[in-house]
Amino acid sequence: MVVPPWLSVPPPGYGGLEQVVAGLLNALVDRGHAVTVFGAGPDHGTAAEYVSTCPDVQYDRLGESLPELAHLAHVNRLVDPxxxxxxxxxxxxxPLVAGRRRVPTVATVHGNPVGEYGTVLSNTDHGVGLxxxxxxxxxxxPELPWVxxxxxxxxxxDVPRKRAPGQGPVLWLARFSPDKGPDLAIRACRAAGLPLTLAGKCNEPAERRYFExxxxxxxxEDITVVLNADRDETLRxxxxxxxLIMSIQWxxxxxxxxxxxxxxxxxxxxLRRGAVPELVRPGLTGLVCDRPDDLPAAxxxxxxxxPADCVAHVAENFSVERMALGYESVYRSFLAARAAQAGQRQPAPVVAR
Incomplete structure (x- = not known):
């Protein structure tokens, strides 16, 4: 497992990718797989074996290309079939440099695969599965090499659960960016006559400029601002x-x-954008709106x-055990397809050891 060099796994605060990967690593180890994670900085907090390519996490250089390229160059040199x-x-x-590896690679796409990122992904090495x-x-x-x-x-x-509906303010929880629509959240809550907490990541220059x-x-006075909350504060x-209000604009x-x-x-x-309809069950775990004007009533x-319906929905559809099974299936089918293309014997199945 190769993670970006910016944050530890799991992250101390904001870091959705790192939180997801930490859960996947532990679930695969629990299922008996031998897993090694390549990252930056000191030992991470998962059950997997850990190899560091750099003494410190590179968060201060987030947005630069060289830290990630150097990290990947180390990984490519260290992995062995x-x-x-x-x-x-x-x-x-x-995905761009995986063709230099001697071990087959699948790559999870964590961002929106259009624009410049889409250009990068469209030039993925043909031996890499997305x-x-x-x-x-x-x-x-849809034209990318999805597997x-x-x-x-x-x-x-370890997630605490409430027994009754929350009595506090509406919560907006994201990074401060126009894509995330904090301004829409403010207007919707004012129209609904409800207080709002804006809990946002705000430590990169673009985020600070947007906030200011x-x-x-x-x-x-109806808005409370919490900047760069850690995990405990986020759960509280x-x-x-x-x-939670998702007034997203992308x-x-x-x-x-x-x-x-x-x-x-x-x-x-x-708002009905992106993956929202896949995650939220309208009328059971939330309400999905077609227009910003619909948000106040919702x-x-x-x-x-x-609250119990929300918890049950996540347990059934978004557990790390289910995610691990999904990735095991991807690994098996990807390796089998590569072997078939090369005219080789089918590889041994990826099974728990």
Whole structure:
């Protein structure tokens, strides 16, 4: 398993990709697989074996290309067919350089596969298989070399759950970006007459500029701002919240925060964009709106939804055990297809050791 060099796995705060990968690593180890994770910085907190390509995580250089390229160059030099059946890559540039590896690679696409990122992915080495995290993401660029779709998931054992609907404010939880629509969340909550907590990641220059120029002028006493919350604070906010608002302005490829919210029993009020319809069951675990003008009524109505239905929905559809089974199936079918293309004998199945 190859993770980006920016954050530890699991992350101390914001980091949906790293949280998902941590759950997958532990689930695969629990199923008896021998798993090694390649990352940056000191030992990560998972059950997998860990190999570091750099003494420190490279968060301060997030957005630069060289840290990730250097990380991947180390990985490519270290992996050996005698040690690994398959490489599972979660980096942005990994699919471009995976052809230099001597071990077959599948790569999970964590972003929106269009624009510049779509150009990178369309030049993926022909021997690399891409895995989508939602059907909506896959539909956004169906010509890519997809080999499977596996929803992200959440380790549920340690997630606290509420027994009754939350009595606190509406919660917006994301990075401060126009894509995430915090300005729409403010307007919707004011129209509904409900208080709002904006809990956002705000430590990159673009995020700070957006917060200062767009969000700050809209603030008043009905809005509470929490910047760069850690995991414990995030869980406290979710448990207290009346609902989570997803006022997104882009085709969200997944939206892990929705699963996090529903796992605590907090329903989701969201605009119908990207993967939202795949994650939220309208009228049971949340309300899905076609227009921003529909959000205020949905925010008021969300208090009638049962937290137990939200929790049960996540347990059935977004457990790490289900995600691990999905990836096992991808690994098997991908390796079998590669062997068939090469006219080789079918490889031994990927099974728990």
């Amino acid at each position: 005698a040690d690994f059946d398959v490489i599972h890559d979660h980096t942005t540039i990994g 895995v989508a995290i939602s059907h909506a993401q896959r539909r956004a660029n 499977g779709t596996v929803h992200n998931a959440l380790p549920l054992r 120029q767009v969000v700050e002028p809209l603030l008043d 906010l979710l448990l207290d919240a009346r609902c 085709e969200e490829p997944f939206g892990m925060v929705m699963v996090e919210a529903m796992a605590t029993g907090t329903p989701v009020v969201a 925010l008021r109505e969300s208090s009638r939804l049962d």
